[in-house]
Amino acid sequence: MKKADLKSLDLATLWRGLTRPDPAGTDRVVPPTGFTAQLTVFSAAAMAFLAVFALALALATGRLAERWSSELAQTVTVRISAPEDQIDEQTLTVMEALKTTPGIAEARLLPDDEVEGLLEPWFGPDVPVEALPVPRLIEITEAAEGFDAEALRLRLEGEAPGAVLDDHTRWRQPLVSAANRLRVLGLVSLLLIAAASGAMITLAAKAALAANGQVIRVLRLIGARDITIATAFVRRFTRRAAMGAAGGTALGMAAIWALPAMDQAGSFLTGLGFQGWGWLWSLLIPPLAAAIGFVATRWAALKMLREVR
Amino acid sequence: MQNLSFGYSGNDPLLADMSLTLQPGSFHFLTGPSGAGKTTFLRLCYADLLPSGGRMTAFGQDVQGLSRDGIAGLRRRVGVVHQDTQFLDHLPVAENIALPLLVSGEQVDMPALGELLAWVQLSGHARAMPPELSGGERQRAALARAVIMSPDLILADEPTGNLDWDMSMRLLQLLIELNRSGKAVLIATHDLNLIRAAKQQVQARVLRIAGKRLQLAGADL
Numbered sequence: 001m002k003k004a005d006l007k008s009l010d011l012a013t014l015w016r017g018l019t020r021p022d023p024a025g026t027d028r029v030v031p032p033t034g035f036t037a038q039l040t041v042f043s044a045a046a047m048a049f050l051a052v053f054a055l056a057l058a059l060a061t062g063r064l065a066e067r068w069s070s071e072l073a074q075t076v077t078v079r080i081s082a083p084e085d086q087i088d089e090q091t092l093t094v095m096e097a098l099k100t101t102p103g104i105a106e107a108r109l110l111p112d113d114e115v116e117g118l119l120e121p122w123f124g125p126d127v128p129v130e131a132l133p134v135p136r137l138i139e140i141t142e143a144a145e146g147f148d149a150e151a152l153r154l155r156l157e158g159e160a161p162g163a164v165l166d167d168h169t170r171w172r173q174p175l176v177s178a179a180n181r182l183r184v185l186g187l188v189s190l191l192l193i194a195a196a197s198g199a200m201i202t203l204a205a206k207a208a209l210a211a212n213g214q215v216i217r218v219l220r221l222i223g224a225r226d227i228t229i230a231t232a233f234v235r236r237f238t239r240r241a242a243m244g245a246a247g248g249t250a251l252g253m254a255a256i257w258a259l260p261a262m263d264q265a266g267s268f269l270t271g272l273g274f275q276g277w278g279w280l281w282s283l284l285i286p287p288l289a290a291a292i293g294f295v296a297t298r299w300a301a302l303k304m305l306r307e308v309r
Numbered sequence: 310m311q312n313l314s315f316g317y318s319g320n321d322p323l324l325a326d327m328s329l330t331l332q333p334g335s336f337h338f339l340t341g342p343s344g345a346g347k348t349t350f351l352r353l354c355y356a357d358l359l360p361s362g363g364r365m366t367a368f369g370q371d372v373q374g375l376s377r378d379g380i381a382g383l384r385r386r387v388g389v390v391h392q393d394t395q396f397l398d399h400l401p402v403a404e405n406i407a408l409p410l411l412v413s414g415e416q417v418d419m420p421a422l423g424e425l426l427a428w429v430q431l432s433g434h435a436r437a438m439p440p441e442l443s444g445g446e447r448q449r450a451a452l453a454r455a456v457i458m459s460p461d462l463i464l465a466d467e468p469t470g471n472l473d474w475d476m477s478m479r480l481l482q483l484l485i486e487l488n489r490s491g492k493a494v495l496i497a498t499h500d501l502n503l504i505r506a507a508k509q510q511v512q513a514r515v516l517r518i519a520g521k522r523l524q525l526a527g528a529d530l
Contacts, residue, residue, distance in 0.1 A: 029400075031398075218395050218397060220381070221357075
């Protein structure tokens with residue numbers, strides 16, 4: 001038998017058939033498949049729910065990595081611990097050294113109230129900072145070209161032995177790295193969810209098409225074109241995927257919205273959510289699920305129709 | 310068809326060197342022993358199978374060169390009735406009969422559909438589901454579905470195989486009426502009584518498949 005040509009089933013034609021209204025009720029030629037339909041809707045909903053979380057994770061870790069990277073790149077601290085009679089002098093020396101170091105945009109000595117604010121979580125609100133041997137803190141803002149931290153460290157050792165340059169690398173770098181990996185994992189999860197959704201919808205569509213092999217043969221026998229048959233199936237599965245995904249997305253967004261706020265939990269957990277326009281990304285999930293349903297069912301329909309003359 | 314041959318396996322053709330032209334308004338019977346290839350012959354006529362040799366044209370078109378949409382178009386001009394015609398069991402009888410119109414995107418003319426149901430004496434079964442129909446009712450529903458697009462050719466494969474004599478005569482009468490309205494009719498059957506009954510009313514030619522070839526058999530009846 002000659003290999004079936006299915007030129008009429010190109011994507012554009014099928015899409016037109018899909019978006020055109022169906023006043024004649026051509027879709028009714030496909031028998032209702034209760035259980036398969038429910039499974040498709042449920043699978044699409046579950047996948048969309050997971051996709052919302054994967055998206056939130058990817059966006060949140062992206063923001064986290066960006067924030068930490070930015071802080072790491074731009075702020076460095078010099079801590080000066082010295083006997084009381086030397087601390088002012090060493091502070092002045094350090095400030096002078098920083099002013100003359102290339103790559104430093106700004107060096108700011110933290111005033112007592114800011115230092116008090118930093119200590120407040122540990123000592124309470126009424127800290128007598130002046131009565132404690134609290135080190136002086138100088139916040140450095142790095143210029144775009146950066147500075148030679150090792151050279152500055154050596155210089156401070158020589159000129160102000162009580163000064164310690166802390167560029168936060170030791171503890172921030174692994175966190176930034178972890179956040180970046182989490183972002184990649186979030187994106188990979190999204191891709192896997194999309195692929196799994198496609199596979200599930202394809203399986204459901206193939207099962208429905210196989211179960212309706214006799215229907216398809218009857219339709220071909222009475223002169224139905226491939227586009228008519230395929231559209232009836234594709235329309236049904238695309239709608240199911242879109243409906244399920246819309247429900248799953250709504251639930252997922254509600255669950256994210258219900259996460260504790262920053263003042264109730266740590267900043268990382270609060271970051272696991274959407275901010276501002278980020279919420280709109282979730283709204284792309286139902287149309288994407290519909291697109292996956294469309295492509296997956298079209299593929300299954302093509303395979304099935306090739307077997308029927 | 311000209312010098313048409315067909316075989317399910319390459320080396321052993323089931324049908325060979327067959328030539329036939331079905332004129333508008335003609336009435337043919339196709340006979341032959343079981344397994345001779347009557348059903349295969351009909352399937353070739355509606356392009357469910359493609360010949361392995363020779364040439365087949367339908368309504369001026371080379372069937373071998375038709376696209377899938379072309380085949381669909383051909384089938385809208387050929388009504389087919391099988392011995393065990395399949396329906397869509399989830400749709401009522403009336404919708405099954407109107408199915409060719411539905412899938413062609415044509416509007417269903419409800420009064421005309423009502424007339425068609427009355428013609429095949431199924432008015433009372435319009436809303437019944439196909440599994441509820443008897444054998445004779447199914448065959449009449451199949452005939453109604455086959456003619457709703459007003460095809461130029463009607464093919465019937467053992468249409469009375471499961472029917473009693475009265476019901477067979479009723480179905481034959483419907484086919485004769487269609488023929489009188491200008492449709493070409495080709496009925497595959499091994500029921501000689503049916504052929505004799507038809508020949509009393511219409512000018513029918515009888516073809517027989519014997520030895521893989523098509524022969525005129527009218528003189529034997």
